[in-house]
Amino acid sequence: MSLATLSFTLAFVAGALVLSIWLKLGLQKDIIVATVRSTIQLLVVGYILKVVFKLDNPLFIGLMVMLMMVVATQNAAKRGKGIKRVWWRIFVAITATEVATQGLLLGLRITPATPRYIIPLSGMIVGNAMIVSGLLLNRFISEASSHRGEILATLALGGTPKQSIMPFLKNAIRASMIPTIDSAKTTGLVQLPGMMTGLIVAGADPIQAVRYQLLILFSITASAALTSIVLGFLTYPQFFTRLQQLVLPE
Amino acid sequence: MSQRARNVTESGAPGIRHTSSSSGDFATDASIEFRHVGKSMKQGNQIVPVLRDLSGVIPHGCVVTLVGPSGSGKSTLLSLCNLLITPDEGEVYVHGREVREWSIPRLRQTVGLVFQSPAMFPGTVMDNLQYGPQLRGETLGNPKRVLQSVGLAEDMLARDAGELSGGQKQRIALARTLVNNPEVLLLDEVTSALDPSAARDVEEWILKVHEERGTTLLWVTHSLEQARRVGDWTWLLVDGQMAEVAPTEEFFETPKSDVTARFLAGELGGGAS
Numbered sequence A: 001m002s003l004a005t006l007s008f009t010l011a012f013v014a015g016a017l018v019l020s021i022w023l024k025l026g027l028q029k030d031i032i033v034a035t036v037r038s039t040i041q042l043l044v045v046g047y048i049l050k051v052v053f054k055l056d057n058p059l060f061i062g063l064m065v066m067l068m069m070v071v072a073t074q075n076a077a078k079r080g081k082g083i084k085r086v087w088w089r090i091f092v093a094i095t096a097t098e099v100a101t102q103g104l105l106l107g108l109r110i111t112p113a114t115p116r117y118i119i120p121l122s123g124m125i126v127g128n129a130m131i132v133s134g135l136l137l138n139r140f141i142s143e144a145s146s147h148r149g150e151i152l153a154t155l156a157l158g159g160t161p162k163q164s165i166m167p168f169l170k171n172a173i174r175a176s177m178i179p180t181i182d183s184a185k186t187t188g189l190v191q192l193p194g195m196m197t198g199l200i201v202a203g204a205d206p207i208q209a210v211r212y213q214l215l216i217l218f219s220i221t222a223s224a225a226l227t228s229i230v231l232g233f234l235t236y237p238q239f240f241t242r243l244q245q246l247v248l249p250e
Numbered sequence B: 001m002s003q004r005a006r007n008v009t010e011s012g013a014p015g016i017r018h019t020s021s022s023s024g025d026f027a028t029d030a031s032i033e034f035r036h037v038g039k040s041m042k043q044g045n046q047i048v049p050v051l052r053d054l055s056g057v058i059p060h061g062c063v064v065t066l067v068g069p070s071g072s073g074k075s076t077l078l079s080l081c082n083l084l085i086t087p088d089e090g091e092v093y094v095h096g097r098e099v100r101e102w103s104i105p106r107l108r109q110t111v112g113l114v115f116q117s118p119a120m121f122p123g124t125v126m127d128n129l130q131y132g133p134q135l136r137g138e139t140l141g142n143p144k145r146v147l148q149s150v151g152l153a154e155d156m157l158a159r160d161a162g163e164l165s166g167g168q169k170q171r172i173a174l175a176r177t178l179v180n181n182p183e184v185l186l187l188d189e190v191t192s193a194l195d196p197s198a199a200r201d202v203e204e205w206i207l208k209v210h211e212e213r214g215t216t217l218l219w220v221t222h223s224l225e226q227a228r229r230v231g232d233w234t235w236l237l238v239d240g241q242m243a244e245v246a247p248t249e250e251f252f253e254t255p256k257s258d259v260t261a262r263f264l265a266g267e268l269g270g271g272a273s
């Protein structure tokens, strides 16, 4: 696809702009910002990928993955406002997930150790881990505050912090994994996953594309569970003081 | 009442002592002792004092009723005794040992707290009664007797705890705490959500437990009649400060402080029975 052909699709954006003005939706600015941003971000990433693929240097691959994890952590941390030192906990959970999943994929030689595989797969694993982290923290905070009475009652009966909060941590872990599981259930029926679409458009055999997609699906489901559990267990102690008192994030 | 009153005289109970001069010494017969306790809490952007330089002693086996206007710090004072919160200043002693030096689960088992509107744990009445022992990996010996001790029929064991009436829940919460065999029982307005006859009933069961086991009671109540009926000593908390400490009869008959008289006349709010 040439740049010229691509630029024709800007007509769609122009259409959206016209509609927004006509219906007084007031979205013009957002549409323009979104268009410009996505263009720049993707172009930059495209060139960076090109360089990284060509160099095939572990250092650059590492840097690229690190950058993904930092951005993902930054984003998920917004959901955990009020929890002390939450940033590092998310970072550790996401890193653990990435290392374990890639370790398995590369260690068992399921995927080749080239940037062409490592980077896009990392992107999907880390991206999903980010969403799961955000969901977990959000849900965990609201579970803990709506069940404050039960937590306090357990503590007052001589229970440990862990005993008092475990049922609600489990609820939060469960809830954070539901979207991943649900989307796995309907995959292919509702929408074709991005990676598969990309492979097919680029001319790959659909069966081959499906195999890769399944690989992604399995990795993402496992990594969602891993992220959620690791982050949950790293986070719950932050809801208590050294003297086993409940302090809810504000 | 006379039985309890005798208990108190035997333990020779002063209600309050100023211990600023006597650093290491405390009443060995004291169940709970507050020494110059202060606590502030964050409200919005401000740090507001909730308890101020508060001292007091509760002798073993004594019933102290704690009254005061809404927001005067009564619930906060209770939470200090089982370390659900820590004082900013001063110390709280349980059986002569500072609360922060206790093993925390042990402290909370020894000092039971029943909340104003208790949360039921999911499951049956039986599950709720077993909850405390289960936390320690133990099993509950005789659940039926526990139910009887709060005046409930044994066929309730299989009922879903979430579907009980307010009064029944309150009794289950009380029973759940009693299963731990606490030596001190902190009661936070445990009867104020109940209708008068249910309230009276729960009150009787609490007193029965107190008489049978010699449990020390620190009993917060909005009902002045109840405070008078059940108390050996009565403490009045106003604005986080101890406004009066007196034997219950004296407190109601001949209040020493002006504040108490005004509180009893209903002028401070929150004291209406």
Ligand SMILES: Nc1ncnc2c1ncn2[C@@H]1O[C@H](COP(=O)(O)OP(=O)(O)OP(=O)(O)O)[C@@H](O)[C@H]1O
Residues within 6 Å of the ligand: B041, B042, B043, B050, B068, B069, B070, B071, B072, B073, B074, B075, B076, B077, B270
């Ligand atoms: N967790 C908390 N955070 C901030 N402020 C609190 C907290 N708990 C209590 N307070 C404040 O401390 C003060 C005393 O509260 P407390 O609940 O001890 O009063 P109380 O005497 O039990 O009142 P009531 O009779 O209404 O139950 C109140 O002003 C209350 O707003």
Ligand SMILES: [Mg+2]
Residues within 6 Å of the ligand: B074, B075, B076, B188
């Ligand atoms: Mg209260």
